[in-house]
Amino acid sequence: MKKRARLKDIAELTGFSTNTVSLALHHSPLVAAETSAAIWTVARQLKYRPNQLARSLVNQQSKTIGLVLTNIQNPILTRAAEAIQKALLGHRYATLFATSNHSLEQEKLAIETFLGRQVDGLLVYPTHHGEIAHIVEAQEQGTPVVLLSGGRDASIDAVAIDSRVGAQRATEHLLSLGHRRIGVIDIAPALGNFEKQDGYRDALKAHGIALDRELIVEAGRTGLGEGYAAAGVLLGLGAPPTAILAANDLAAIGAIHRLDEMGISVPKDMSVVGFDNIDLAAHVRPPLTTVSYDADLLASRAVERLLRLIEADVAVETQHQVEFVEPELIVRNSTARPKG
Amino acid sequence: MKKRARLKDIAELTGFSTNTVSLALHHSPLVAAETSAAIWTVARQLKYRPNQLARSLVNQQSKTIGLVLTNIQNPILTRAAEAIQKALLGHRYATLFATSNHSLEQEKLAIETFLGRQVDGLLVYPTHHGEIAHIVEAQEQGTPVVLLSGGRDASIDAVAIDSRVGAQRATEHLLSLGHRRIGVIDIAPALGNFEKQDGYRDALKAHGIALDRELIVEAGRTGLGEGYAAAGVLLGLGAPPTAILAANDLAAIGAIHRLDEMGISVPKDMSVVGFDNIDLAAHVRPPLTTVSYDADLLASRAVERLLRLIEADVAVETQHQVEFVEPELIVRNSTARPKG
DNA sequence: ACTGCCGGTATTAACGTTCCTACGTAGCGC
DNA sequence: GCGCTACGTAGGAACGTTAATACCGGCAGT
Structure with a gap:
C-alpha cells in the first residue's frame, strides 16, 4: 500500500525541517x-493532506462530533440528521453517526465508541427520556452534550420541539x-417520552373532558406498521373514537391506511392528526x-449550542437549559367535524 | 475541564510502567x-477509556469508515445507511457520515474531510455515476472504496442493485x-445515472415499440415534489401516457397525488409503478x-466487501468488480390494464 | 559456578502533528 | 568591532498509545 505523504516527506524533499514545512503550510x-x-x-505534488488524527492528538480536539439517533426511518429525524451534518461540516466538524434503534444498549455502545474517538461533543436523540445517566456521565467527564429532545428538567442542555404544546394544539383543534x-397512538411512556400525552391531557382538562385510558394505544415505536395496528385496536373498542391523534405522521398514515381498508373515510367518518409535517x-x-x-x-440551533459549549469548555459547570422550538398546527384535509 | 484518564495515570497510581498497564488492559x-x-x-476507578486516536496513529488504522450519500430523504437510502452503520459497529468500526446533497462539490469536500481523518475505507453513493475521478483518486492513494451504485464499468468496486433490470421488469409488467x-419520471441522465432508462428502453425494444423522448421527464432529483410536477407535464402532453414509471417510490407518490388532484384515478385511468419498495x-x-x-x-454485502478490501490491503491492484443485488417486482394495486 | 532460559517488568522509539524555545546570520548604531 | 534586534529556520518535547527490545532475578541443567 502506498503511504500518504507526511510533513517529513516534504521536509526531506525541500531540505527544510518539518517544523518549517508545518509553518509554511499554515501560511505563517x-x-x-x-x-x-x-x-x-x-506539498501539492505529493498530494499532501494533513493527518487530522495526529493533529487532534496534540491539539486535544478532534473536530468531530457524535450524532446518535434512535432510528432514521422517521423522515423528520433524517432531515434533522442531514441538516446537522451539513451545519457541522460548515464549521469544519465531521460527524460520527449511529442509530440506537430504540435500544438503550446500542445507545450506550455508540456513545462509548464515540467517546473513545475523542469526539468534541455529542448530539443525542435519546432512546428513553428518563434514562440518561450514561449521557450525564459523558458530560461529567468533559464531553459537552446537547439532547435533541427532552422535557423540562435540565441536567443536560437540550434543543427540542415543544411536543407538549404541539400535542395540546392538535387536540385543541379536534376538540374545537x-x-x-x-x-391517541403514541410511543409507550415506559420509554419516558410523555410530553405528547401530557399535551393531550392538558387540552382535555381545559375542556373538562375526562381522560379515558382506553383511548390511548401505545407501542415501542411509532411507524407505519404501528399506526396501522393501533387504528385497528381503536376501532375495535366498544365506543370507538371519532378522531385520532398520532405521535407522528408515519403512524398517522399507517392508521389512515387501516381505516381505509375498513371502509372508514377520513375525514368524513374519522379525523386524523399527525405530527412532524414530513414532506409526505x-x-x-x-x-x-x-x-x-x-x-x-x-x-442549526442544536449545533450552535453544542459548538458554543465546546468553545466555552464548560461542559459541566454551566447552567443547563432546554430550548424549545415552537410547533405550529397545519390544517389540511384529514380533519373535519364529527359525523352526526 | 476534567482530563480523561490515560495509561500514564494508571501507571503512576499502580507503580507499574505504562507499558505493563497497556499489556494488562489487553489481557496479555x-x-x-x-x-x-x-x-x-x-482503570475502572478512573473510568479509563483508551484513546482511539492515539491508537490509530500508531496502528495506522482508524477503525472508522466514511459513508457518503447523496441525501437521505429517500427512505431506501436511510435504511441502507442505518444497516451499514449497524453492520460496521458490529465489526467495531465507527461511521463518519455525510450527505452530498447531489452536489459534486459537497461530495468532494466530504471525502476530503474523511480522508484527512484517515478513514480505513469509504462507502459512497455517488452524486454522478460518471464523475468519479476524485473517488478513484482516493482509492489510488490507498483508501479502499466501495460504491453503492453504478454501472458495469469497474474502476471501483461496487455493490448495487441492478436498476436496469429492475426498470426493465417494471416496464415489462406495464407492457404485458x-x-x-x-x-418515465427520472433523474436527469446528465448526472450519469442512466441505468433505469436503459432498462426501460430494453423493454420497449423487446416489444418493438419506438421510444418517444417526449414521454421521459427528467429532474435534478426525484422526490415527492418532482414526481408531482412531472405528472403534470406528462398529462399535459398531446398524447399523454397511460402508465407512468417513476424512478423511485417518492416520485411515484408525488405523481399519484397530482393525478388525484386532476381527477385521474389510479390505477383505473392511469397505472403507476415505483421503485425501491419503501415501507410506505x-x-x-x-x-x-x-x-x-x-x-x-x-x-451488509457492501460492508463485507469493504472490510475484505481493508483487510487485504490491496485497494489498488485488485481487479474491481460490480456485484448486483437482484430486484424483484412487487405487484400491488397501482397498476392495471389500460382503459378501453 | 557458569550458562541458558523464562517469567515479569521497564525502556525506548515510533506514529504525524504542533508549539515552544533556541540558534544563526545579517544589518544596524555606537 | 561589539552587542542588539529581527528574521528565518531548526530542534526538541509533547499528545496517548503500541511494539520491539532490554533488563533482571531466579531456577534448572551440566
Whole structure:
C-alpha cells in the first residue's frame, strides 16, 4: 500500500525541517515567501493532506462530533440528521453517526465508541427520556452534550420541539371541531417520552373532558406498521373514537391506511392528526393535518449550542437549559367535524 | 475541564510502567495475574477509556469508515445507511457520515474531510455515476472504496442493485398489461445515472415499440415534489401516457397525488409503478406496484466487501468488480390494464 | 559456578502533528 | 568591532498509545 505523504516527506524533499514545512503550510508569516512557495509546490505534488488524527492528538480536539439517533426511518429525524451534518461540516466538524434503534444498549455502545474517538461533543436523540445517566456521565467527564429532545428538567442542555404544546394544539383543534372521544397512538411512556400525552391531557382538562385510558394505544415505536395496528385496536373498542391523534405522521398514515381498508373515510367518518409535517404529509390522500416545526432550525440551533459549549469548555459547570422550538398546527384535509 | 484518564495515570497510581498497564488492559498473558487485577481495578476507578486516536496513529488504522450519500430523504437510502452503520459497529468500526446533497462539490469536500481523518475505507453513493475521478483518486492513494451504485464499468468496486433490470421488469409488467405509451419520471441522465432508462428502453425494444423522448421527464432529483410536477407535464402532453414509471417510490407518490388532484384515478385511468419498495409503498392509496430489493442485504454485502478490501490491503491492484443485488417486482394495486 | 532460559517488568522509539524555545546570520548604531 | 534586534529556520518535547527490545532475578541443567 502506498503511504500518504507526511510533513517529513516534504521536509526531506525541500531540505527544510518539518517544523518549517508545518509553518509554511499554515501560511505563517514567519517563513520566507520563496521558502513557503517551494514547500507548497512539493506539498501539492505529493498530494499532501494533513493527518487530522495526529493533529487532534496534540491539539486535544478532534473536530468531530457524535450524532446518535434512535432510528432514521422517521423522515423528520433524517432531515434533522442531514441538516446537522451539513451545519457541522460548515464549521469544519465531521460527524460520527449511529442509530440506537430504540435500544438503550446500542445507545450506550455508540456513545462509548464515540467517546473513545475523542469526539468534541455529542448530539443525542435519546432512546428513553428518563434514562440518561450514561449521557450525564459523558458530560461529567468533559464531553459537552446537547439532547435533541427532552422535557423540562435540565441536567443536560437540550434543543427540542415543544411536543407538549404541539400535542395540546392538535387536540385543541379536534376538540374545537366538536370531537369528544379522541384516540391517541403514541410511543409507550415506559420509554419516558410523555410530553405528547401530557399535551393531550392538558387540552382535555381545559375542556373538562375526562381522560379515558382506553383511548390511548401505545407501542415501542411509532411507524407505519404501528399506526396501522393501533387504528385497528381503536376501532375495535366498544365506543370507538371519532378522531385520532398520532405521535407522528408515519403512524398517522399507517392508521389512515387501516381505516381505509375498513371502509372508514377520513375525514368524513374519522379525523386524523399527525405530527412532524414530513414532506409526505402534503402528498398523501387526504393531505394530513399535522403539527409542523422547522427541523432545520432545530438542527442549526442544536449545533450552535453544542459548538458554543465546546468553545466555552464548560461542559459541566454551566447552567443547563432546554430550548424549545415552537410547533405550529397545519390544517389540511384529514380533519373535519364529527359525523352526526 | 476534567482530563480523561490515560495509561500514564494508571501507571503512576499502580507503580507499574505504562507499558505493563497497556499489556494488562489487553489481557496479555505476559503480565502476572495479580498485577493485571490491580491495574484493572484502578482503570475502572478512573473510568479509563483508551484513546482511539492515539491508537490509530500508531496502528495506522482508524477503525472508522466514511459513508457518503447523496441525501437521505429517500427512505431506501436511510435504511441502507442505518444497516451499514449497524453492520460496521458490529465489526467495531465507527461511521463518519455525510450527505452530498447531489452536489459534486459537497461530495468532494466530504471525502476530503474523511480522508484527512484517515478513514480505513469509504462507502459512497455517488452524486454522478460518471464523475468519479476524485473517488478513484482516493482509492489510488490507498483508501479502499466501495460504491453503492453504478454501472458495469469497474474502476471501483461496487455493490448495487441492478436498476436496469429492475426498470426493465417494471416496464415489462406495464407492457404485458397492454400499455403502449409509458411515461418515465427520472433523474436527469446528465448526472450519469442512466441505468433505469436503459432498462426501460430494453423493454420497449423487446416489444418493438419506438421510444418517444417526449414521454421521459427528467429532474435534478426525484422526490415527492418532482414526481408531482412531472405528472403534470406528462398529462399535459398531446398524447399523454397511460402508465407512468417513476424512478423511485417518492416520485411515484408525488405523481399519484397530482393525478388525484386532476381527477385521474389510479390505477383505473392511469397505472403507476415505483421503485425501491419503501415501507410506505404498501401503506399509500392505492398500494404501490414497485420494484423491490433487499436494502439490508445490499448494505451488509457492501460492508463485507469493504472490510475484505481493508483487510487485504490491496485497494489498488485488485481487479474491481460490480456485484448486483437482484430486484424483484412487487405487484400491488397501482397498476392495471389500460382503459378501453 | 557458569550458562541458558523464562517469567515479569521497564525502556525506548515510533506514529504525524504542533508549539515552544533556541540558534544563526545579517544589518544596524555606537 | 561589539552587542542588539529581527528574521528565518531548526530542534526538541509533547499528545496517548503500541511494539520491539532490554533488563533482571531466579531456577534448572551440566
